[in-house]
Amino acid sequence: MSGRPGTEACPVMEVLDHVAGKWSIGILVAAGRGPVRFTELERVVTGISRRVLTLNLRRLERDGLLDRTVYPTVPPRVEYSLTPLADELHVTLSGLVDWAERHGTAVAAARAAHDASATGRRG
Incomplete structure (x- = not known):
C-alpha cells in the first residue's frame, strides 16, 4: 500500500472500465456460451462495427x-x-444481463416518470 489516498482504486477502476465497457459485456457473455467465431460475435453484439469488435x-x-x-x-x-x-x-456479467432484461421496462418507466416530474418543476 502506498501512503497516497485513492491510489489503490486506480487499478480497480481500470479493470472495471475494461470489463464493463459498452461492448465488453456482450462479447464476454457471448464467449461464455462456448467458443465463438468473429462473425458470430458480430451478429450477437448488436450495433458493433468490425473495427470496434x-x-x-x-x-x-x-x-x-x-x-x-x-x-x-x-x-x-x-x-x-x-x-x-x-x-x-x-x-457475474450473466446475472447483470439477466437483471437488465427483467427490469429494463421498470427502469425506463421510472426514468420517464422522473423526467415528466422534472419538466413540471421547471415551469
Whole structure:
C-alpha cells in the first residue's frame, strides 16, 4: 500500500472500465456460451462495427480474459473463448444481463416518470 489516498482504486477502476465497457459485456457473455467465431460475435453484439469488435477482442485478450485460437485451415478459422480468469466474471456479467432484461421496462418507466416530474418543476 502506498501512503497516497485513492491510489489503490486506480487499478480497480481500470479493470472495471475494461470489463464493463459498452461492448465488453456482450462479447464476454457471448464467449461464455462456448467458443465463438468473429462473425458470430458480430451478429450477437448488436450495433458493433468490425473495427470496434476487433479492438475490443484484442484488449480483452491482452487483459487475460479471452483466448484466441487460430486453426490452420484455408481460410484460417479463429475462435474466441473465455479464459479461466473470465469464467468467474461470466457468472457475474450473466446475472447483470439477466437483471437488465427483467427490469429494463421498470427502469425506463421510472426514468420517464422522473423526467415528466422534472419538466413540471421547471415551469
